Amino acid sequence: MPLFTPHSRREFLKAAGASPALAPLLACLPSLATSAPTGRPKQRLVIVFSPNGTIPSNFWPTASAAGEPLELTPILEPLAPHRDRTLLLKGIGNQIKGDGDGHMRGIGCLLTGAELLPGNIQGGSHTPAGWSSGRSVDQEIRAFWQADPTTRTRFGSLEFGVFVPNRADTWTRMVYAGPNRPIAPIDDPYQMLAKLYGDARDRRALGSVLDSVADDFERVRTLVGDEDRRLLDDHAAMVRSMERQLAADTAMAELDHAVPELEPGVVETNDNMPRISRMQIELMVNSFACDFARVATLQYTRSVGQARMRWLDVEEGHHELSHRPDSDADAVAKLTRINRWYCEEVAHLATRLAETPETDGTGSMLDNTLVVWTNELGKGNSHTHKDVPFVLIGGAARDGWAVRGGRAIGYDNTPHNRLLMWLAEACGLSLNSFGNADYCSDGTLTGLS
């Protein structure tokens, strides 16, 4: 095992553009932590991805494609506390063609609505492909909000991951800043914490030792002659000065907000997925509370993800299971458990948002935040891009997303580009199309509010 993995904290800080330990405490500067109050609620978007398709029979309501009130199927049952705020969209498909296998196009075109570029990544079938040729909708919205001083935040968007394999290829990337420009999710909560609060942590560690370091200088200064002692005294003075500066900074920082505490030492292993998932959700809610970002994505593993959910008594890898036929009752049961587990995580996120009031008095965070849970396939063993699951939770505030939940809507073989258009337009962006315009001719999706 390498001593310093590519995901090391240092590399991470560098990638995040964060400066060394003693740079000003950006996180705590109120001007950067919050935008100017406008009276409008803080509209937010979260997109959650889980892989390998669903089990349609245990996911979609049985009675009919659409209905009200929403019928909570075995997979969707964990959303019971949020039933009234849940909107299920059926009949939406990813119709983008071109290079790449089903999983590649499934994730690469999911949020971009655009074809993959020709490339050199060869899957188990079809032609090789490269990155997506378009920008993903979350980044489109991010750019729009960042351009406006009243909605601009420190990061704009945060890309969370859970147990995403450490390699950059078409299967592992969902978010694109633009054509050919994938953005890697951060799947280590400690790295995310460092991105959000790196300075503070270093300062705390330093603050805890500087007094004893200065004390150490006192002890050793008598070991040298007068001429050399000056050097040591100068050094000791620098230590004391750093100590005073830190104390002053810390006092200021504490006036702002608390840094979240993470359970220490959770290593990125398959079996730790549940803990890492919850840590990431906490960090996301915290970063919303601090208004660090208004767009977030949460990507569980990747398309073709091979999580082994032993905590659900599933020993097989998820992707491998997803290829089993519908007649394999064991596989169906296990895949149902897997998808239900993902639903539990989504429901937990919704609960945490619902529990957290907005600081500006505009209701709960869930009122203003729309969570979209989706997948790269409709069904694993057929690799279909039809009936891709889209579950919308929250976003009920009238002067925000204005989503009317508690129901399911059935569409008829509708390109998902129209849903992406709706997401953008609900944020105030006016678009004639999103991604491949050929799939947008019927305009933005209707009936959601």
Add this chain to the structure above:
Amino acid sequence: MFLGAKLPPIRWFCLWLGCAVAAAAPAGTADAGEAVALGERVYRESCIDCHGEQGEGSDYYSIPLTGDLPPSQLATYIANTMPEGDAEACEGEDAEAVAQYLYDAFYSPFAQARNRPPRRELSRLTVRQYEQTLADLVASFLWRPEWKDNGGLTARFIRKRNVAGIGKPAKLHLPGIDFRLSELTELDESFRDPEAKTEAQFGNDRVDVHVWVSGVVRAPVTGVYEFFVQTNAGAELTINHQRVIDAGVALANGEEERARVKLLGGRVYELKLSSGRISKDDLTLRLGWRRPGGVDETIPARHLSTGNAPAIAVTEARFPPDDRSVGYVRGASISPEWHEAITNAALETTAELVEQIAELEGDREEPVTRDEARSFCEEFAARAFRRPLTDDERWRFVDRHFQSGDAADETVSPLESSLLSVLKSPRFLYPEIGYAAADAPPLQRAAGRLALALWDSLPDDQLAGAAREGWLGNPGALDQQAERMVNDRRTKAKVNEFFRHWLHLDETAELTRDPEAFPDFGPRVAADMRTSLEMLLDQVVWRGDADLRQLFLSEELFVNARLAKFLDVDAPTDAARPDTFVRAAADTRQRSGVVSHPFMLTSLAYYRDTSPIHRGVFLARHLLGRSLRPPPEAVAPIAPELAPDMTTRERVTLQTSPHQCQACHVLINDLGFTLEQFDAVGRFRSVDVGKPVDTSGGYVATDGSEVRIGDSRELAEYLANSPDVHRSFVTQLFEHLTKQPMLAYGSAVRDELSVDFRQNNFNIRRLIARAAVAAARAN
């Protein structure tokens, strides 16, 4: 300005008064006594107002009277120029007497050492020492890589249909990565041609080929290396366990990816590169780098080997440069920027150790226990302080941090605060404090100093073990350890840095020449010249019998096809591999060793013309160890355009003809002129502006002896046997190793090392070991 910015600012360095051996004044005779009295009287009457009681200077003239000219040259200078405005007032016997008086009283290095003996100053780790120490401190918990030195990398080729492998992989040893897959004739046809397959075997599917390259790369010096991969496919490059190029998905709009990586000199780093032929296009793949101060090149085989290496901790903290005002890098001062840098480095290292401790503690997945963390910290502190901890230290640096029983109460982990307190401690940052604070056993102190002198780092297991078990105290044991350690890559890297400074290798990056005069000169040739000189140094110092004289006398020249053509040298180069260097005989009887190496001749020249002054000053200061000072006034050289009929020699002679200049430029010019048979790009010439080149010159040594030097070959022979060169080399190398003034160790150490050096055929490797041992033994 006439002086190009590419050259050292020589015009500030006229030789003012110049090093001397202790030429004792004639004593014991009445005449001698009278001469001394006369000299002192003259000094008091005519000199003291401006130069002060002990030559310290005055408001009117502030530069102290110290230097290394022999008394005879001093006397000539005084007779010609002093006192200012009335040069005839002090001549003949008066001038000789006053010259001898001030030489003995305060001017000579001998008098300086007697009046104000240098001392070993308390020093912090220099930046290089800090970086190397930190790397070894972390590495001491890991396995050690082996440098097989087999000049190349392993490339594995795997055929695939979609994601499934087909047939047996192929493995090649490649001296460098720069190939077109279809042209790798060592490979079977089915690897090289995507169509070359039978339908029965693979059906209609295309066969892809994936390439995995692995091995280690050696960093010759510390600095930022820019790696690049050129390919028509995707590529991922991992250096030192960090993925620095992550372009597994081929970019539509570019065939090159670059990444900058800081590496510490003298270490080997794991390298992995993957790419592949997907679709029917042939694969091209090239892996190159730009070394610090170098040019883009395919990574040469001599810096590559097969094998693996653990990750090396290279701090990203940015340090201000260390003081080099006394000729060698030292850690005698601190600044807030430095303090901030070591703080950042400590935080960075601590965070990474905390992250990776489970792996350091035996490569495992589960978290370490509190007890394991505690004992790790104890071992870490002992290694950092280069000795066992005292009871008090064990409490302060380790146990105190772990005393709270409940992990949940701790906002900072005990591991983190313990490690941080060690890395911030003066016991770590000032090695001598570390020894004094514990009343360290002399053996541990000697081991620590030996490692610092040779490696800029910590003792390794073997040396630390020898100190711990006591047998380092056996007669000859310290010498044996030093001899072993001299052959370590870390010693090579440290000594190579000495040569880089000694031979100005640092200043080469932007060597430019007038394209009209030298159309075939360019950055690539300049880089080839530097490589050629580095290989000569490597050959003489590390592969040969390490005889200092061979640095001057070697008649070999390392050239590749490009450089051989440029210099018009006959060499057995391989046209198919124009970058590969071979050993060749130097082209002319005139060229030998470093002094007339094309790199030196070029770097010590102007844009179009030679510069005998630059060459002379280099010879005087760096090789002969003469001290130089700023001249009383800055002087711009005569532009060649203003005197088109004059040779360079004639122009320089005219320019420096005033008395004021002559006293010094006799020395500089007479050395520099001997190299005039080599032009501004180091090529041999026999005429300058249509006139035959005059290479006659000479030298007056610090002991007053005079020699005439006819040309570059005679110069090389003189330098090889010059006591001034030998003494200067011993002193400079010693100070580079120890970061302290040599005389602070007493003149006996200097004399013993010099004698030993001479008696052992000027063996540089032996000198390095002996110097380090002398520093380790000091009280």
